[in-house]
Amino acid sequence: MLIKTVFSGFGGQGVLMMGYAFAVAAMWEDREVTYLPSYGAEVRGGTANCTVAISDEEIASPISSSPDFAVVMNKPSLYAFQNKLQSGGVLFINATMIDEAPVRKDIQVVNVDAGKIAEQLGDMRTANMVMLGAFVRKTKLITLDNLVLSLEEIFDGKKKIIEMNAGALRNGYDIL
Amino acid sequence: MLIKTVFSGFGGQGVLMMGYAFAVAAMWEDREVTYLPSYGAEVRGGTANCTVAISDEEIASPISSSPDFAVVMNKPSLYAFQNKLQSGGVLFINATMIDEAPVRKDIQVVNVDAGKIAEQLGDMRTANMVMLGAFVRKTKLITLDNLVLSLEEIFDGKKKIIEMNAGALRNGYDIL
């Protein structure tokens, strides 16, 4: 089955990292995977996003006009993607930054207070990993273990950073 | 009938001017005419030449691989064109500069002591017009009158120069 997920937020919120970690872990589970960041001039000062597609067979298009899942870390992202989500899709909302609810009723909404939890864990910047943990728990697309392992590759063995992010991942995983 | 003539010599000998005057006069006689100078890098320091084609109908190629007439003002030109001339063609030789005769027997040779005559007329540089006068007399391709008139256009009404060149033309015309 082909599953497409969009991760979206401000440039500094680490949304590309979320998608990347997810994609690497999926690759290790021998899934077909594509990762496509938004790029170029239009990004400037605005939101960043990326699309990760995973599937059991060749992926035609890495682009998603109607993703199965959307992870929105800030309000503009909510606005941008709430209407694109597939009917029946799941919307993950960073409740710390977003005090609105989507208008659509045909989708599932998961609110995660990712920013706050990250703050409690000691580093605001790991909000993305908290969110990703929750995302993986809910979607069951990959295992948490592989996701944690992917951090090792991503952060190239930098122990402290890995631990911090892994902690955030687990925390996010556990709260759902 | 399509007639092609090559005028060839050193850069300074005014061979392009010969061809040009001839071509202008032919145009005024309502002939189809093309004039093609040799051009470009290979000319540097070498010989210059031009090809004039006149005809009663559209001229296909302004290039001539085997001209009907060749006017050679110096030795390298003699070497270059003596073998290209059409069988039965006429070779006009500036005898002042060329003390050789072509080896071919199937062509007609006209020797004109153009340099010497020009010198006698007072200006070495009009050797080309002397030659052209002789050429026109022999080939009867255009009238001398038109040729003289063409000088007016070419030298843009500069009386003295026109007269000098016209004189040389007539002299060349008369010696044949």
Next chain:
Amino acid sequence: MTKNKNKKLMRGNAVVGEAAIKAGCTCYFGYPITPQNQLPEYMSRRLVEVGGVFIQSESEISAINMALGASVAGARVMTSSSSPGISLKQEGISFLAGCELPCVIVNMARGGPGLGNISPAQSDYFQATRGGGHGDYRSLVYAPASCQELADLTMEAFDVADVYRNPVMILADGMIGQMMEPVTYDNYKPREIPPKDYILDGAKDRPSRIIKSLILNPHEMEEFNWKLARKYRIIEKNETKYEEFMMDDAKVAVIAYGTAARIAKGAVKRARNDGMRVGLIRPITLWPFPSEIIYRRAASVGLFFVFEMSAGQMVEDVRLALKGESEIYFYGRPGGIVPTPVEVQRLITRQYYQKGLI
């Protein structure tokens, strides 16, 4: 003497210059390259005389972009070069097309690839007709075969460029640029030009304007691309030009343009003298290409004899035009060779008999 006052013996390169002036061109930007140097040289004198703008730019790239600027300001403008220099202009041509700006570009082509040589060649056909630059655009391409046509088509090119707001190329070669023939400028029938309501000259008493090709939104960009495509369809419909010569009963149609077409015409005449039913189709616009007439002729013609001074480029357009309907024989002479009519005739004759067209 029957001196025709309106005819002047002029060199091809100068003919382009004078024709441009006659068509109201007030700006020329260019960079020297053989075999087109007499054109900038002519313009350097004439444009000062008529109070126009002449700049020998620091490069071909500057030249095409200065030309773009002059076009932005509403002037009729020309630039010229020869093969390698035209390659350098490709980005600029794509910008002209993308900004929908008129400009006349002259390519007195020479032998290639690389530095090649300065002899006449027709190996820039693909570049000219397919857009050597990036993106989905087309330039109109005129292929004059004589100095007179150089004059006529240059003047027309300025009008056509303005009517369609599109770059127009004159594709000739070193031979046409260097040769002299009698020329008159009396054939010019100016077209009606739509008002230039897009140009920039300061937003006096009107809203400010923008000229651009940047369209970041892909949907708008697609729309624009289709708009261009529609324009190109109209150009194809209205501006295709060709000459047919002795085609009425022809069994063999020679297809050739520019210099090659001159030679080919000579060859066709000779073949006719020998009793062969041979004709010539001469594309005058290379883009749009006269595909229709060629396709129509397939009904009666047994062989299309394509002659180019290249290793084979226009022959693709002939193939496209014929859709497999007829046989094609290709005769190519790349690298600066101009064969004689006799040589071409010989090959036509051989094909004629081989095909059993006797």
Next chain:
Amino acid sequence: MTKNKNKKLMRGNAVVGEAAIKAGCTCYFGYPITPQNQLPEYMSRRLVEVGGVFIQSESEISAINMALGASVAGARVMTSSSSPGISLKQEGISFLAGCELPCVIVNMARGGPGLGNISPAQSDYFQATRGGGHGDYRSLVYAPASCQELADLTMEAFDVADVYRNPVMILADGMIGQMMEPVTYDNYKPREIPPKDYILDGAKDRPSRIIKSLILNPHEMEEFNWKLARKYRIIEKNETKYEEFMMDDAKVAVIAYGTAARIAKGAVKRARNDGMRVGLIRPITLWPFPSEIIYRRAASVGLFFVFEMSAGQMVEDVRLALKGESEIYFYGRPGGIVPTPVEVQRLITRQYYQKGLI
């Protein structure tokens, strides 16, 4: 966990860089332009690591000419850009072809003409395959459709460039350059490369050498042009690559390359699920173009459905290949639009039924 140690999730642009390094490329010259910037960025780090040469040149023109210099000196060399920058390289590419020098050139194409946009597009097909530069030359053009193929074809490109002493282009687009997919470099099977007995490294113990494309004598130039033409025929014979997918019983053949081919494959699968006999022919080399297989398929295929992210360029090659033998339907999406497989499928379906292929 089944972590495949040899697979890495990499971005297309970086994949090209790593593949080049793996294929022995020691020199990169380039100039920034979106959407290919990660390639020079990758090279700026990696080439310093492996002791190679990286220069961010002052322009695309400098880049291609530095690349020519490195090739003259015998190095494996790459340059890259995107559409407008590739236009600027056309003169240089013509020189590489004219001097018969190997070089790998990457075009991560974007929407055009002009500045256009930075979205993925396929509107540089003509430029790539017909030679946007001047003269009778060709570049080999690879059109990868995935990051893995980007790796494989990049490595092959270096070999092919050396074998034929010819520029080779990788024509992809912003999407392939920007996306990440798992990639392995294990597929590379280096070819045997003839000794580089033409390069310049100082005339030590041998006569001095000359590398040039200038051939003033037209007869010699013609000879050289035919020599090139013969080389191109050999390349056509040996190097044409394509993929066929579900073509065995296909009544409709979709023809698409690169990104469009991915989408098309998705569409074909969906159509098959709906019971339609639809297949895909994917040219992997755009020049040489897989004309033969397309022509052969005309016997059994009722409709060739050509899909390009352009206003219609490759479709000409399909027409040329088919010689009028079959019907062609063209679906173009220029300007940076990447349609979904569903959209494409819908059109295929409509054509399928309209043609009565039920």
Next chain:
Amino acid sequence: MKKIYARPKYLKPVSMHYCPGCGHSIVTKLIAEIIEEMSVADITICVPPAGCAVLTYNYLDVDTTESAHGRAIAVATGIKRVLPDRLVFTYQGDGDLAAIGTAETVHAANRGERITTVFMNNAVYGMTGGQMAPTTILGQKTTTSPFGRDLVREGAPLKISEMLAVLPSTVYIERTAVNSVAGIKATKKAIKKAFKVQQDDLGFSLVEVLSPCPTNWKMTPLASCRWIDEVMAKEYPLGVIKDTTRQTHKKEAADAD
């Protein structure tokens, strides 16, 4: 209360796409102010090339044409020669003006084209994501000089304004910075003067503006402003680099053969 500072008239009422604290926004605003103050909106033609400022036409309410990367000054030359009484200016980045456009810049300056160039030096290629520019400082890390710009490998930061000052037909060249209120005021004055030089038909004028690019410098806007003082302005000293407006009289220039 009286409004004494408002959004300038010729700055369109839209949010600009520039990053927070970007010098481009400041200078764009300044130019809008100058156009208003000099009452030249109806004769001004603006030529921005590719670069972060490519969308300038969305902000400045004057006739504007796009130009290809590096070719703004050639395009402006074409325009100005056709319309000698208009005020034509280019608005170029350092990559544009000092790398790909080097030849165009040098020769337009050398011909003394009657145009004005606003030269935004932010020591990087902003639009394409922070690659090394000709003006990148030694040691500065960019995405294509990951080990820091190295004198031997990449050469020294190019002081193109100083190079252009060598040319006889450049009349006025000044370097300013928009990292402080004083700098902003100086920049405004300089651009105004440069426009004046053009209107007086004296020759080529250029204002180089040291401009923060917080995004690619990976600094906060305020830290960027400090970096200009502490590092950039050391390499590129502020002030008038050349001013021959007093010597250059229009008539003289015309008469000189």
Next chain:
Amino acid sequence: MKKIYARPKYLKPVSMHYCPGCGHSIVTKLIAEIIEEMSVADITICVPPAGCAVLTYNYLDVDTTESAHGRAIAVATGIKRVLPDRLVFTYQGDGDLAAIGTAETVHAANRGERITTVFMNNAVYGMTGGQMAPTTILGQKTTTSPFGRDLVREGAPLKISEMLAVLPSTVYIERTAVNSVAGIKATKKAIKKAFKVQQDDLGFSLVEVLSPCPTNWKMTPLASCRWIDEVMAKEYPLGVIKDTTRQTHKKEAADAD
């Protein structure tokens, strides 16, 4: 009798295509002599671009590659970076180096590429038939400046050597003329020194040679030589323009960040 002056070994035994009295022939001969004297024939790579000297490979018996007009220095950069221990030089005309190749010239010089440029300034485009060059003198008539070069229309003669001297990575720049025996000797010395600078890995070196083009100047060779003294050298003063060979030590350069 002993032969004390013979045709140099690395000058091929053919007549050159240059016009009578052309400076290109003189300098080509000098380079052949230098290559012999420095024993560098087997490590030298010559890069002439389009221009009258494009056929240099027919005369100099060393490895030579053609280059596109204006791009010699980029090509040479590519070669030299691959083969750092070879002696790589370009041989460029003024049109090539100072017009179409301006960007390449400035940036190669600025990067301090370890190459040597022999810059033949003959104040015209020789090969294409005498058009105006960036170095054409004010008032000089050429085929594209038929009324004489005019300061306002065409700008001043471009002193690119002086411009390049501003760049920190240019180490040695000298201007000579080949219009007299003394000038020829000075030119030889200068080129030799420039080659030495390259071999010592000090940086970029350039010798500008004022060179007669009798054909396009429409003068006799001897009159051309006089014109260089009387007119050209007034605009382009002879002598060392920059020489930091003493200060520039290889190590220092390498250590500098």
Next chain:
Amino acid sequence: MFNYTIFGRAVKGKIVIAVEMCKGCLYCVEACPKHLITEATRLNTKGYYPAEFNPSEDNECTACTLCAISCPEAAIEVYRDEKQK
């Protein structure tokens, strides 16, 4: 009432910040000699923490325009009340 005088005139000023135009660069904060501008604690819809004008009775705005001059977004308008003292 007026706590600031210029050339003998009492001046009172205020600024208006277009919050949705603001990108939170803080240039105005740095520029204000009276320290009347601060960073807001809530994001605007663009995702920036905008500048906030916080005058008080004993620290009033002088309408010096320094904040506005330094604002890259032209997001600040300055108003001045002028009265002869």
Next chain:
Amino acid sequence: MFNYTIFGRAVKGKIVIAVEMCKGCLYCVEACPKHLITEATRLNTKGYYPAEFNPSEDNECTACTLCAISCPEAAIEVYRDEKQK
């Protein structure tokens, strides 16, 4: 017999001009301090009036090489006879 000495050595020289290489630029004519070179009155096959070496008993060549150095065509060879005086 020797009319010229260098550092105490009597020197006698001569030059040989490759006539067909010569393009008649006259640089050598100008360069020769002894005025031993003149323009020929007959063209060579290339069409140039080549240089001619015209020494005489009382005006001999010193093998100073100035002519050769100035020759663009490398058309001049210089020979020297050296004898201790």
